[in-house]
Amino acid sequence: TGQCYHTFRGHSAEIVCLSFNPQSTLLATGSMDTTAKLWDLEKGEEVATLNGHSAEIISLSFNTTGDRIITGSFDHTVGVWDVGTGREQNLLIKKPKNNNAIDVYKVNESKAAMQCCLCVQLWNAVTGTHIATLAGHSKEVLDVCFDYTGQRIATASADGSARVYNAGTKQCIAKLEGHEDEISKVS
Numbered sequence: 001t002g003q004c005y006h007t008f009r010g011h012s013a014e015i016v017c018l019s020f021n022p023q024s025t026l027l028a029t030g031s032m033d034t035t036a037k038l039w040d041l042e043k044g045e046e047v048a049t050l051n052g053h054s055a056e057i058i059s060l061s062f063n064t065t066g067d068r069i070i071t072g073s074f075d076h077t078v079g080v081w082d083v084g085t086g087r088e089q090n091l092l093i094k095k096p097k098n099n100n101a102i103d104v105y106k107v108n109e110s111k112a113a114m115q116c117c118l119c120v121q122l123w124n125a126v127t128g129t130h131i132a133t134l135a136g137h138s139k140e141v142l143d144v145c146f147d148y149t150g151q152r153i154a155t156a157s158a159d160g161s162a163r164v165y166n167a168g169t170k171q172c173i174a175k176l177e178g179h180e181d182e183i184s185k186v187s
Contacts, residue, residue, distance in 0.1 A: 048086030
């Protein structure tokens with residue numbers, strides 16, 4: 001119908017990323033104001049504000065069950081938050097400040113992936129332990145995602161290829177080529 005159900009207001013700067021939870025009951029928004037907010041889609045109300053980053057939140061994603069959300073920030077950190085309480089559970093990653101790569105963060109039930117230049121860093125989303133580095137692209141990785149089961153990780157690169165990795169073995173199981181230019185998104 002094209003009908004607008006709700007207009008969400010509350011950030012003091014631009015919203016640069018957003019994500020629905022798997023149940024489509026919540027919307028998360030990340031902003032240049034250094035916060036993320038959770039919104040109840042039925043009521044049209046703010047549920048929680050996630051405070052803790054010292055710079056813009058540029059990426060966020062719910063896990064597969066929707067009880068946690070991961071946020072990535074220009075402060076070079078990744079936070080894992082409890083959706084029910086709005087409290088930070090874990091500060092995962094501290095990147096070197098001289099790394100100017102675009103940050104892309106995705107999470108599934110137990111793993112977090114962070115794009116870092118030519119590779120993807122894979123982390124345990126509960127403990128913050130580094131699991132593996134997924135390499136193989138010849139130019140910058142621009143996007144990363146998990147499949148719905150958390151068994152595969154796909155990457156998109158400026159080299160015009162996409163790769164699919166087995167999340168268990170960390171091995172590249174498919175190299176997808178055919179684009180003439182960069183692939184900016186993968187899903």
